[in-house]
Amino acid sequence: MAKYEEDKLVDRRGFLHCMAWVGTGAVWTMSGGVLKGLPLGATERGAMAHAAGGGLRFVQISDSHIGFDKPANTDVTATLRAAIAKIKAAPEQPAFVLHTGDLTHLSKPAEFDTLRQVLSELSLPVFYVPGEHDVIEDDGKSYLERFGKGTQGAGWHSFDQGGAHFIGLVNVVNLKAGGLGSLGKEQLEWLEKDVKRLKSSTPIVVFAHIPLWTVYPEWGWGTDDSAQALSYLKRFGSVSVLNGHIHQVMQKVEGHITFHTAMSTAFPQPAPGTAPSPGPMKVEADRLKKVLGLSRMSFQAVNHPIAITDVPLEDPAGASAD
Amino acid sequence: MTTIGEERACHRRRFLQCVAWVGTGAMWSVAASVLYGRPLTDATLGDKEAAAAGTQVVVDNFSFAPATASVAVGTTVTWTNHDDIPHNVVSTERVFKSPVLDTDETFSHTFDAAGTFKYYCSLHPRMTGQVVVR
Numbered sequence: 001m002a003k004y005e006e007d008k009l010v011d012r013r014g015f016l017h018c019m020a021w022v023g024t025g026a027v028w029t030m031s032g033g034v035l036k037g038l039p040l041g042a043t044e045r046g047a048m049a050h051a052a053g054g055g056l057r058f059v060q061i062s063d064s065h066i067g068f069d070k071p072a073n074t075d076v077t078a079t080l081r082a083a084i085a086k087i088k089a090a091p092e093q094p095a096f097v098l099h100t101g102d103l104t105h106l107s108k109p110a111e112f113d114t115l116r117q118v119l120s121e122l123s124l125p126v127f128y129v130p131g132e133h134d135v136i137e138d139d140g141k142s143y144l145e146r147f148g149k150g151t152q153g154a155g156w157h158s159f160d161q162g163g164a165h166f167i168g169l170v171n172v173v174n175l176k177a178g179g180l181g182s183l184g185k186e187q188l189e190w191l192e193k194d195v196k197r198l199k200s201s202t203p204i205v206v207f208a209h210i211p212l213w214t215v216y217p218e219w220g221w222g223t224d225d226s227a228q229a230l231s232y233l234k235r236f237g238s239v240s241v242l243n244g245h246i247h248q249v250m251q252k253v254e255g256h257i258t259f260h261t262a263m264s265t266a267f268p269q270p271a272p273g274t275a276p277s278p279g280p281m282k283v284e285a286d287r288l289k290k291v292l293g294l295s296r297m298s299f300q301a302v303n304h305p306i307a308i309t310d311v312p313l314e315d316p317a318g319a320s321a322d
Numbered sequence: 323m324t325t326i327g328e329e330r331a332c333h334r335r336r337f338l339q340c341v342a343w344v345g346t347g348a349m350w351s352v353a354a355s356v357l358y359g360r361p362l363t364d365a366t367l368g369d370k371e372a373a374a375a376g377t378q379v380v381v382d383n384f385s386f387a388p389a390t391a392s393v394a395v396g397t398t399v400t401w402t403n404h405d406d407i408p409h410n411v412v413s414t415e416r417v418f419k420s421p422v423l424d425t426d427e428t429f430s431h432t433f434d435a436a437g438t439f440k441y442y443c444s445l446h447p448r449m450t451g452q453v454v455v456r
Contacts, residue, residue, distance in 0.1 A: 070406040070425065106408060106422060132445045136408065136422045177414050177442035177450050219384070220448040277383035280406045 056162030059087055059094045060207070060295040062244030063264035065133065066115045067105035072267035072280035073288060076105075080118050082313045083265045083294050087122060094296070095161060096124055100244035100262060101131030101172065101209030103147075107138070112146050130155050131209040131245060132172040140173060156187050158194050164299060165198055167191065169208040171223045181210030181223035188225065192232045203238040203299060203306070211243040213252060213259045216272035221246050230257065240306045242295075246278070249295075249310045260308055263293040289314035378402065379451065381409050381423070381443075386451035393433060393455055400430040409449065414440040 064080045073079060087094065097119070104111035112134075119126050128147040130140055140154055151157040154170040169191070171181035183191075195204070206212065212229065214222035223229075233239045239257040247269035252259045267280040268291040275281070283291060293312035300307070380387050381403040391399060401411045403423040411420040411429055417439055420429035433439065433455040443449040 072406065106424065133408070136410075136445065175444055175447040177440065177447055179447050218448070220446055277385070277405070279383065 055298055055300040056164060057092060057094045057296070057298040058096050058098060058161070060098045060100060060242050060244075060262045060297060061265055062100040062209075062262040062294075063102040063131065063247055063266055064099070064115055065102055065105045065264070065266035066118075067108060067111040068266055068280075070267075070280060072282045073292075076266040077114060077118065079289065079292050079313065080115070080265045081121075082289065083292070084118060084121055086294060086311065086313060087124075090296075094124065097122060097126045098166075098168075098207050098242065099126055099128045100207050100242060101129050102133045102244065102264075102266075103128065103131070103143075105133055107134055107136040107140075107142055109142055112142055116146060127157075127159070127166065127168060127207075128155070129168040129170055129208055130172055132175075135173055152190055153187055156190065162299060164203040164205055165195070166205045166207070167194065169206060169212075169229065171208050171210045171212070171226075176224075179224050180214075180217060180220055181208075181212075181226075183223065183225050183229055188228050188232075191229055195232055195236075198236070200235045201237055203240070204233055204236045205240045205242065205297075205306070206233070207242040209243065210245045211250075211259070211261055212241050213254075215246060215250060215261070219272065219278040221272065221278070233257070238305060240297075240308075242297075248291075251308070258306060258308070260295065262295040263291065263310065263312065265292055265294065265313075268292065290316050380404055381449075384409075384446055384449055386441075386449060389451045391451070391453045393453060395436055395455055396432065396434060397455070398430050398432040399453055400428050402426065402428045407446075409443045409445060411441050412444045414442060 061080075061083055065076050066080065068076050087097070099119070103115045130143045130147075134140065134143040135154070140148075144151070144155055148155045151168075154173045156168055156170045158165060158167045160166070169183060169187065171183050173182075174184055175182055198204075206229075208223075210223050211221055212223050212226040214226075216222070230239075230241075237256055241257060241259045243259070243261045244264070246261050247264035247267065248261065248271065249263055250259075250261045267288075268283060269278050270281050290312050293310060296309045296311055298307045299305075377391075377393065377397060377399055379391055379399060379401045381401060382405065384405065384407075386401070393399060401420065401423070403409050403425060406425055408422045408424045410422050411418070411431075413419060418431045418441075420431075422445070423429055433453060436455050439453045439455065441451055441453070
């Protein structure tokens with residue numbers, strides 16, 4: 001892409017609002033400021049080109065549910081493989097991958113092993129947090145044995161990459177009857193300490209399974225003590241909060257905080273309140289790959305806002321998005 | 323979906339807001355929106371199998387039915403999960419705890435003492451119920 005066109009696309013001072021929604025809502029981007037994306041007309045390839053000027057690029061995948069075999073998707077390993085192929089096919093490789101939980105459906109060792117084997121095809125670092133499906137029965141022992149190295153408590157951890165500070169939080173254990181997701185006192189204390197040493201100009205990326213903002217409490221789509229966690233991040237100029245769990249793209253910006261949920265690689269779930277329950281949603285076979293996908297993220301440079309591009313496995317027009 | 327359909331769907335749910343914030347040495351703009359996914363009507367519906375009063379509790383659409391089961395001392399209550407998502411049945415006071423129940427799997431517990439036994443699904447804690455034993 002010509003330099004001139006790139007400049008046009010990334011004109012961050014343009015107060016450009018572009019929110020496009022195609023078909024079943026799988027691809028949309030917004031641009032202007034904290035959340036810097038691309039107009040829909042600028043293709044995925046354009047998104048890659050715009051970020052190519054430098055900075056950090058990474059991918060979020062979520063809710064692989066390895067082991068699920070119900071009518072909503074009888075081959076979740078195949079759709080995870082399709083997501084991996086999508087990542088590999090991109091002209092610019094991400095530095096690493098975040099998996100925001102529900103790696104498996106039933107926390108079975110064989111399910112974890114399949115997940116790990118498929119993701120190993122990427123030859124990229126993968127950072128995980130567990131979903132509630134990963135901590136069934138054994139309080140997350142199978143998960144922690146495989147993915148918990150170097151983590152604290154139920155699997156929370158942080159690391160620095162490309163000038164940004166990444167924090168993986170766990171909000172799926174010790175849930176109370178009648179409540180929502182929960183971080184718990186011990187993890188909150190750890191978080192407060194973890195960010196204390198950081199300059200306020202450090203971009204923060206928080207990733208956790210259940211949304212850290214209240215999406216729809218009637219379906220449990222929120223976290224009881226997320227406000228406490230976010231209060232520790234108030235002083236930072238750029239905070240991105242990446243979640244899964246709800247198997248659909250949703251995004252919100254509140255002040256300096258961008259909240260985002262990613263598509264699942266396994267099956268879609270209904271929009272809040274549009275069905276009797278949040279259970280797996282069966283769509284026509286030719287629509288499935290249009291409502292499953294991943295999210296590409298980039299920071300063009302430190303002090304630049306995060307750019308998020310949600311990428312379905314197949315674009316809504318039916319052709320491959322690559 | 324047609325273009326008209328897309329626009330309608332978009333407008334129906336669009337919420338846009340602009341906030342400009344000039345920080346230290348950088349100009350930011352904030353685009354805020356809440357998007358509620360996609361128009362859906364084809365949700366998965368569970369079987370509407372009636373539960374025999376007191377002894378059978380079904381899990382359907384992320385809820386226990388009946389939410390309150392009243393039984394006599396000595397009754398065995400059986401829970402059956404009809405969802406495509408696994409659930410469990412955990413006593414709030416840890417009197418009983420089922421293994422995770424995948425689709426159509428069951429769990430039974432016999433109530434040998436009178437009392438009110440509250441329980442929930444520890445995976446989806448909004449799901450609550452109780453067994454009243456007399």
